[in-house]
Amino acid sequence: MAVLWPLYLLISGPLWACLALTIPDGHPEAHHGPLFNTSPVSPSVDLPNALRVFSLDYHHVQAPFEIVLWIMLASLAKLGFHWSGRVPAVVPESCVLIMVGLLVGGVIYGVRHSAPPTLSADAFFLFLLPPIVLDAGYFLPGRLFFENLGTILWYAVLGTLWNVLGIGLCLYGVCLLAPSSLGDISLLHCLLFGSLIAAVDPVAVLSVFQEMHVNEQLHILVFGESLLNDAVTVVLYKLFESFLRLPSVTGLDVLVGGCRVVVVGLGGLFVGLFFGLLAALTSRFTFRAQVIAPLFVFLYSYLSYLTSEMLHFSGIMAIVTCAVTMKQYVEANVSERSNTSIQYFLKMWSSVSETLIFIFLGVSTIQDIHMWSWPFVCSTLLLCLVMRATGVLFLTAVVNKLRRNAVTFRDQFIIAYGGLRGAICFSLVFLIDDFPKKRLFITTTIVVILFTVFVQGMTIKPLVELLDVKRKKRALPTVSEEIHSRLLDHLLSGIEDVVGYWGQHYWKDRFEQFNKKYLRRFLIGEHHRAHSSILRVYQEVERREQRGGDEAPPVVDPRPSSRPLLPEEIDSIRRILSRNLHNFNNKQTAAYSRHTLHQEVTADKMRKPLHRHRSLPERRVDNTITLCPQQEDGEFAKSYKGRARLSRSHTVCSAGPRWSKLPAPSVQAAQPVDPEAAAVCPQDAPPTERATKKQLSFILEEEKLV
Amino acid sequence: MFLISVSAAHLLRLYERFQFLDKDNRGHLRPEDFEAVLELSENPIGDRIVEAFFKPGQETVDFPSFVRVLAHFRPTEKNRNRDKGQPDPANSRTRKLKFAFRLYDRDRDGKISRAELLQVLREMLGMQVTEEQLQSIAERAIQEADLDKDGAISFDEFRKVGPLELGSAFILLTVRHLNDEVSSLSYWRSG
Numbered sequence: 001m002a003v004l005w006p007l008y009l010l011i012s013g014p015l016w017a018c019l020a021l022t023i024p025d026g027h028p029e030a031h032h033g034p035l036f037n038t039s040p041v042s043p044s045v046d047l048p049n050a051l052r053v054f055s056l057d058y059h060h061v062q063a064p065f066e067i068v069l070w071i072m073l074a075s076l077a078k079l080g081f082h083w084s085g086r087v088p089a090v091v092p093e094s095c096v097l098i099m100v101g102l103l104v105g106g107v108i109y110g111v112r113h114s115a116p117p118t119l120s121a122d123a124f125f126l127f128l129l130p131p132i133v134l135d136a137g138y139f140l141p142g143r144l145f146f147e148n149l150g151t152i153l154w155y156a157v158l159g160t161l162w163n164v165l166g167i168g169l170c171l172y173g174v175c176l177l178a179p180s181s182l183g184d185i186s187l188l189h190c191l192l193f194g195s196l197i198a199a200v201d202p203v204a205v206l207s208v209f210q211e212m213h214v215n216e217q218l219h220i221l222v223f224g225e226s227l228l229n230d231a232v233t234v235v236l237y238k239l240f241e242s243f244l245r246l247p248s249v250t251g252l253d254v255l256v257g258g259c260r261v262v263v264v265g266l267g268g269l270f271v272g273l274f275f276g277l278l279a280a281l282t283s284r285f286t287f288r289a290q291v292i293a294p295l296f297v298f299l300y301s302y303l304s305y306l307t308s309e310m311l312h313f314s315g316i317m318a319i320v321t322c323a324v325t326m327k328q329y330v331e332a333n334v335s336e337r338s339n340t341s342i343q344y345f346l347k348m349w350s351s352v353s354e355t356l357i358f359i360f361l362g363v364s365t366i367q368d369i370h371m372w373s374w375p376f377v378c379s380t381l382l383l384c385l386v387m388r389a390t391g392v393l394f395l396t397a398v399v400n401k402l403r404r405n406a407v408t409f410r411d412q413f414i415i416a417y418g419g420l421r422g423a424i425c426f427s428l429v430f431l432i433d434d435f436p437k438k439r440l441f442i443t444t445t446i447v448v449i450l451f452t453v454f455v456q457g458m459t460i461k462p463l464v465e466l467l468d469v470k471r472k473k474r475a476l477p478t479v480s481e482e483i484h485s486r487l488l489d490h491l492l493s494g495i496e497d498v499v500g501y502w503g504q505h506y507w508k509d510r511f512e513q514f515n516k517k518y519l520r521r522f523l524i525g526e527h528h529r530a531h532s533s534i535l536r537v538y539q540e541v542e543r544r545e546q547r548g549g550d551e552a553p554p555v556v557d558p559r560p561s562s563r564p565l566l567p568e569e570i571d572s573i574r575r576i577l578s579r580n581l582h583n584f585n586n587k588q589t590a591a592y593s594r595h596t597l598h599q600e601v602t603a604d605k606m607r608k609p610l611h612r613h614r615s616l617p618e619r620r621v622d623n624t625i626t627l628c629p630q631q632e633d634g635e636f637a638k639s640y641k642g643r644a645r646l647s648r649s650h651t652v653c654s655a656g657p658r659w660s661k662l663p664a665p666s667v668q669a670a671q672p673v674d675p676e677a678a679a680v681c682p683q684d685a686p687p688t689e690r691a692t693k694k695q696l697s698f699i700l701e702e703e704k705l706v
Numbered sequence: 707m708f709l710i711s712v713s714a715a716h717l718l719r720l721y722e723r724f725q726f727l728d729k730d731n732r733g734h735l736r737p738e739d740f741e742a743v744l745e746l747s748e749n750p751i752g753d754r755i756v757e758a759f760f761k762p763g764q765e766t767v768d769f770p771s772f773v774r775v776l777a778h779f780r781p782t783e784k785n786r787n788r789d790k791g792q793p794d795p796a797n798s799r800t801r802k803l804k805f806a807f808r809l810y811d812r813d814r815d816g817k818i819s820r821a822e823l824l825q826v827l828r829e830m831l832g833m834q835v836t837e838e839q840l841q842s843i844a845e846r847a848i849q850e851a852d853l854d855k856d857g858a859i860s861f862d863e864f865r866k867v868g869p870l871e872l873g874s875a876f877i878l879l880t881v882r883h884l885n886d887e888v889s890s891l892s893y894w895r896s897g
Contacts, residue, residue, distance in 0.1 A: 480847045483823075486830055487751065487809065494755040495779055497746045499723055513748070 067356075074100045074355040092457040094422060097355055098450065101362020109366045119360050121431045125315070128353045130305045132423065133316050134298075135350035136227050137323035138342075144220045145324070151407070152221060154399050155415070156228030159391045160198055164236055166387040167380070168194030174379045181373055185437050188249070192240040193441055196429055197384060197448060199233040200226050201422030218411045222418060230424055231316040235264050237428055244433065268314035272321025275304035279322065280329035280523040286338075287525060293338040294345060297330060329523040357423035364430070365446050371439040380444050381451060384419075392416040410467045417460055420452040421445075720776065724769050734766040735759070750829045754809050762814060778805045800865075807864050817858035820844055 058065070077100045082088055145152065168191035175182040175190065239257050243249050279300035286293040301322050308318035331339055392415050400406045407415075429445040432438055725731075727739045740756040741747055749755065759767050759775050778801055810818045810826055823844045831840065851859045853866070 480850050483827065483830070483843075483847055484806070487826065488806065490749055490751045490830070491755060491806070491809065492779075494746055494749045494752055495776070497743050497749070498727075498740065498755070498759075499720070499776065 070104060070359050071352055071355055073104065074359060090458060090461070092453065094354075094358070094420075094453050095457060097358040098362055098453060101359040102365055103362065104359055105363035105366035108363060119357075119427060119430050124357075124427045124431060125309070126306075128357055128427070129424070130302060130315070130319060131346070131349035131353045133227070133230065134301050134305075134319050134323055135346045136223070137320035138327060138346055140223065140227065140320070140324055141216075141220060142324055142327065144216055145224050148217065148220050148224065151399050151403060152224035152228060155221065155225045155392070155395055157232055159225070159388075159395055160229050160232040160236070162391040162395075163198035163384075163387050164191065164194045164233075166194070166391070167197060167383045168192075170383050170387075171376070171379065174375055178375050182376060182437075188240060188244050189435070189437070189441075192237065192244065192432065193380075193429075193444075195233055195236040195240055196425055197380065197421065197445065198229070199421065199424045199428065200229050200388075200419045201424060217407075218414060221407070221411070222415055225415070227316075227320060231265070231268070231314050231320070233424070234316055234428075235261055235314050241433070264312065264314045265317055267311060268308045268317030269321050271308040271311070271313055272304050272318035272323075273325055275300050275307070275318070276322040276325025277523070279326040280333070283326070283330045283333040284523060284525045286334060290335050290338055293330075293334045294342045297326065297342050298345070300326070329520070332520075332524045354423050357427055360430075361423075361426045361446065361449065364426075364442065365450075370443045371437070372443060373440055376440060377444050377447050381448060384421075384448060384452075388419045389416040410464075413467060414460070414464060417456060417463065420456055421449045422453070425449055717773070720773055721769060724772055732766075734768045735772065736766055751809065751826070754812070754826075754829075757812070758805065758808060775805075778802055803865055804861065807861050810859075810864075817856075817860050818864065819858045820848055823847060823859075 074097060077096055078093065081091075081093065081096045168187075171193065172185075172187045172190040175185045239261060243253065243257065246253065279296060282296050282300070283293060286296065301319050304322040305315040305319040309315045330342075334342075392412050396407045396412050425445055426449055429441050432441065724735070727742070728735055729739060729742070737756055737760070740759070746752040746755065759772065761771070807818070808814070810822055812822060812825075824840060827835075827840050827844055835843075848857065848859060851863050851866075853863050854860075
């Protein structure tokens with residue numbers, strides 16, 4: 001390891017030198033693409049009066065060259081960061097990015113003494129923000145998200161409103177109290193500032209979770225809340241900005257603004273849904289041109305964002321909805337490699353975006369344009385913490401009465417303390433229309449970001465360890481738990497049906513049935529529908545083959561031996577269960593991180609191409625294929641009959657025998673048990689019943705797929 | 707057999723539901739009445755749930771028995787003082803676990819055999835999983851739970867291994883409208 005450090009410095013050294021040397025050349029043109037609005041400084045360029053063998057034309061490539069240099073630098077810094085032993089466990093990755101940005105800013109400042117490149121609204125909203133949000137939306141654990149949707153919305157919408165209004169109004173109070181220095185900041189400006197400073201970006205916190213394997217409920221709450229909070233923040237920000245542009249604001253305007261917020265949110269949702277379904281449908285036909293399948297994912301997502309921006313809807317809502325909607329269908333339709341490409345590209349782009357924003361942050365920090373005001377800055381910092389804490393406490397107190405798994409005090413602390421500010425805050429503050437105190441806002445925002453990322457980001461882990469957040473159990477007997485918890489889900493749903501009230505499970509089950517009957521059939525290509533189970537079967541068989549055939553061939557053993565199961569088998573079992581049991585407590589989700597892909601995701605993919613295994617009984621495979629569509633063809637509605645019909649090859653005597661008088665022999669014949677001929681349980685023959693059942697169980701044990 | 711505490715308002719609502727299910731106005735429910743509930747027939751373990759309402763050997767359910775079964779699904783009182791003389795109320799944790807246990811153990815022999823577990827898995831997983839995978843899943847589940855290595859899961863093992871967390875989940879995940887609003891009045895005490 002020590003050997004690598006000199007190597008690393010060797011690589012990055014020239015880059016630093018490059019950067020330092022290229023900057024002073026100045027920026028002659030002011031139109032360096034949408035990203036940079038630079039002040040034109042034109043040096044004199046020597047026009048060649050003869051042909052030269054070797055010439056340097058830096059200005060030609062300046063803009064992309066510098067961008068690439070910056071990104072390269074940040075990426076090398078990340079590499080160094082991950083190589084540096086214990087540092088990643090203590091320092092969140094955002095810190096590294098900010099430090100690189102500060103460094104670059106320092107270099108630029110030291111060398112140029114002139115205004116550095118700044119960020120433009122278009123560049124941010126059209127190019128830098130979408131990848132970040134798309135990445136978060138795509139990796140959102142869907143089922144967990146919807147299970148906790150109420151709570152997440154509660155925190156995101158109401159919590160953000162509380163934060164915005166609280167910070168805005170209190171800051172206005174502070175401004176009123178210090179009229180000499182802060183007198184010219186109006187209420188609207190304070191509200192605007194409040195709205196942008198309330199944008200929470202807990203990616204650093206989530207990476208801490210990754211280290212500590214915190215329970216999923218907390219993870220999804222933090223993650224989901226941050227995502228929706230971004231949407232709410234941007235909507236409010238734009239609203240307040242438009243208010244600022246109006247000559248005066250009346251009560252009617254406020255009302256219209258309120259309606260507009262709702263319309264904007266819902267509009268974004270529908271646009272996202274539309275494009276998501278379109279993308280899913282398109283992906284159904286991509287199996288002949290698999291290389292461009294990832295492209296469709298990005299195109300449709302970006303299109304949904306742009307469309308909703310065009311209609312002045314919430315682009316963030318649109319892109320998140322699009323990603324969530326299309327994800328399950330795309331993943332089923334598209335090849336494994338395309339899936340991997342999609343995930344890698346998403347991570348890459350969001351990383352690059354965030355890197356660029358943080359570099360801007362660093363560059364802007366080290367300049368002359370700051371305006372400092374002790375009361376404003378300190379009160380902002382204080383208010384951010386206090387408002388978030390009180391908001392979380394209050395909201396949790398209310399929501400705990402309605403939730404089944406209460407949000408504990410420790411969870412609340414994490415949610416409140418983990419409210420770091422990040423890239424979005426900074427960008428939004430930069431994009432405010434110019435007004436006298438804008439520089440003060442920028443300074444304050446930078447201070448808040450630096451404080452939260454460095455201080456809170458680094459101390460949250462020790463504090464959490466101190467508070468002993470409820471952790472996910474690691475070596476869990478997941479199989480039993482998953483079975484039992486799913487049984488309970490079904491049980492409670494059934495009881496709710498009996499009693500006639502619609503509970504939480506009702507809607508979930510209804511949606512799943514709707515999904516299975518219509519959506520999946522429409523949006524997933526035919527040969528992919530039974531993909532999951534066959535793939536698993538093949539994978540397992542492949543795995544066994546790889547182990548050199550010392551395992552028994554895949555024949556059903558009627559009396560299975562109690563050998564301890566190997567890890568691969570346990571993995572495949574877990575995957576089967578979590579996929580097929582619709583287990584909402586999907587314990588397999590790792591924490592979201594903008595900077596890494598989870599190992600499970602990559603290890604899932606088989607390196608070798610799967611070849612049709614000849615010794616695998618083809619009939620079993622055929623049975624699975626043909627039976628699945630049958631199963632989905634509404635056989636669910638008559639489940640007894642359906643299951644009986646499916647039991648062509650083995651006797652699934654789930655329903656029939658209990659109600660029928662059919663003696664044991666007729667059940668043994670592998671005929672579908674016809675519940676139509678069911679009679680009521682004979683009262684006089686309970687012992688026979690039990691004997692029949694026992695016989696049937698015995699038969700089941702011995703039954704193989706013929 | 708055990709205490710049930712349900713408030714009067716809920717009792718009325720349950721009775722109305724009972725009458726709704728009892729289409730022929732017989733005063734008791736039969737399995738067909740339960741099957742008429744459409745969503746229940748789509749439930750993978752629907753038939754087990756229905757079976758749970760009926761005492762072994764009986765083919766009808768009268769209203770008190772109906773309530774007795776449903777009383778399992780009320781939230782457990784946290785600090786119930788344990789009177790040695792009094793039997794457990796219906797919604798105690800043990801009772802709930804026993805109820806869940808009985809869903810698996812259809813032949814009521816006190817143990818969940820491998821076959822019974824397989825049966826449940828087959829119902830829940832449907833045809834999406836191969837037979838072999840079912841076997842290995844059932845195998846794994848039994849391995850985890852079976853402490854005395856007799857190849858089956860007894861109630862005590864069931865209580866210890868799987869539903870430790872689930873016991874609490876079961877307690878919290880109650881059908882909401884069965885919660886007590888008013889102070890509970892003990893409704894039925896039968897032998």
